[in-house]
Amino acid sequence: GQQLNQSPQSMFIQEGEDVSMNCTSSSIFNTWLWYKQEPGEGPVLLIALYKAGELTSNGRLTAQFGITRKDSFLNISASIPSDVGIYFCAGRQAAGNKLTFGGGTRVLVKP
Amino acid sequence: NAGVTQTPKFQVLKTGQSMTLQCAQDMNHEYMSWYRQDPGMGLRLIHYSVGAGITDQGEVPNGYNVSRSTTEDFPLRLLSAAPSQTSVYFCASTPLGTYEIDTQYFGPGTRLTVL
Numbered sequence A: 001g002q003q004l005n006q007s008p009q010s011m012f013i014q015e016g017e018d019v020s021m022n023c024t025s026s027s028i029f030n031t032w033l034w035y036k037q038e039p040g041e042g043p044v045l046l047i048a049l050y051k052a053g054e055l056t057s058n059g060r061l062t063a064q065f066g067i068t069r070k071d072s073f074l075n076i077s078a079s080i081p082s083d084v085g086i087y088f089c090a091g092r093q094a095a096g097n098k099l100t101f102g103g104g105t106r107v108l109v110k111p
Numbered sequence B: 001n002a003g004v005t006q007t008p009k010f011q012v013l014k015t016g017q018s019m020t021l022q023c024a025q026d027m028n029h030e031y032m033s034w035y036r037q038d039p040g041m042g043l044r045l046i047h048y049s050v051g052a053g054i055t056d057q058g059e060v061p062n063g064y065n066v067s068r069s070t071t072e073d074f075p076l077r078l079l080s081a082a083p084s085q086t087s088v089y090f091c092a093s094t095p096l097g098t099y100e101i102d103t104q105y106f107g108p109g110t111r112l113t114v115l
Helices: none
Strands: A004-007 A010-013 A019-025 A031-037 A044-049 A055-058 A061-065 A071-076 A085-092 A099-101 A105-109 B004-007 B010-013 B019-025 B031-038 B042-051 B054-057 B064-066 B076-078 B087-094 B110-114
Touching: A004 A085, A010 A019, A019 A085, A031 A061, A031 A071, A044 A055, A044 A061, A044 A071, A071 A085, A085 B042, A099 B042, B004 B087, B010 B019, B019 B031, B019 B087, B042 B064
Parallel strands: A010 A105, B010 B110
Antiparallel strands: A004 A019, A019 A071, A031 A044, A031 A085, A055 A061, A061 A071, A085 A099, A085 A105, B004 B019, B019 B076, B031 B042, B031 B087, B042 B054, B064 B076, B087 B110
16 A cells, blocks of 8 residues: 655645644655656656755755655755646655555645 | 557446556566556556466455466456546556566556446
8 A cells, every 4th residue: 555645645835934744654664755746747856865864956846865765855945836736746665666655745826 | 669558548347348458568567557546546556467377466456367477568458347447557667677577667647447
């Protein structure tokens, strides 16, 4: 069954805000990935992390590979309306090609 | 390059009907996979293939068959559709390099409803 827990499940953003989300597991993962999915499309890879403690940025996005290897965090700085979508974390364990996905964090714009 | 293409985009089936979801990629990727996406569940791996003639089961394979006769195509077959198979189905492909496996290219999805 699903092993990755993402929180929050949903959040509202206001333009210019910094937001963060996280992904936790009871199992150790060797790779952490963050994807974004927009309506009607498949997920697109944002950031890949390969080393415990690693901090990687992609524009306004920053993700960290937790030191315990059981969690990862994604931050979006100075959010803009096009940041809306569903953000998924995914992990890959020691060997093989299979990814385990979290349930997603839905990012919405404050009305 | 068209990337990963999936057909159909939408499909409604009656319980017990069979159908094949098509997936094709023109990037010469060795690895292809099928996922289903249900609300709050993320994506769950159904079947995958590391090359023509080789397939293996993922996390939720029951009720689905696959084959990989060519590098380009990876169809997913539902032999006898059930309401529990109502979902959005995504096909993905990637080269098989050490880290390239993580850059999976997803198709646009097929939204399937089983009545």
